[in-house]
Amino acid sequence: MKDYKQLLLANKAWAKQRLELDEEYFETLSKDQQPKFLWIGCSDSRVPAEEITNAQPGEVFVHRNVANLVVHTDINLLSVLQYAVEVLHVKHIIVCGHYGCGGVKAAMGPTDLGIINKWLRNIKEVYDKYNNELTDILDEESRFKRLVELNVAEQVKNLSKTSIVQRSWKNFQLPHIHGWVFDMSTGLIKEVMEIEACSPIDPIFKYDFPTNELVSNSSIY
């Protein structure tokens, strides 16, 4: 059997199982989504957001890319962020990286990988920012792990620098932002960073919004 056919068969079995537990399951699922969480994770196949948090369909709004980056010119990420924050009003944004991340590992090396060089450059900038701390870690595996954590922390900060998040903090006092790292050798998630809604922001990254601004008028990032 072709590999992909297995996925379709598994889908049929899953749908049947759901209906056996609750015959109105898909009727309810089709109506609406009100997820409390936006998950920004790595595309790595070993870090499925819902699976590792035991979440059900409808609970987590998900965006994944290589090495879970929040890049301020990434229209894909910004579109997901804007929808999650302004329409779904998620209470929490979670950036979840993972130890053993191939993207972070590649960014630590000198190999020319083509177009992805430009994406990984964002991680090289994180390395550069924490060069002193990282250079002091002599064990390469430990340095790699620390960069995974620092990368997550920087992406959490990047979210707080967006006008989408800052405007929502002003109007709704949400969302809170969390930085997590998944350890696939134990299956456990480590919390590495948290920025509560309405936390102080470095003045150079802080936006002022007119007090009479309509909540829905937020097309400028």
Ligand SMILES: [Zn+2]
């Ligand atoms: Zn990864």
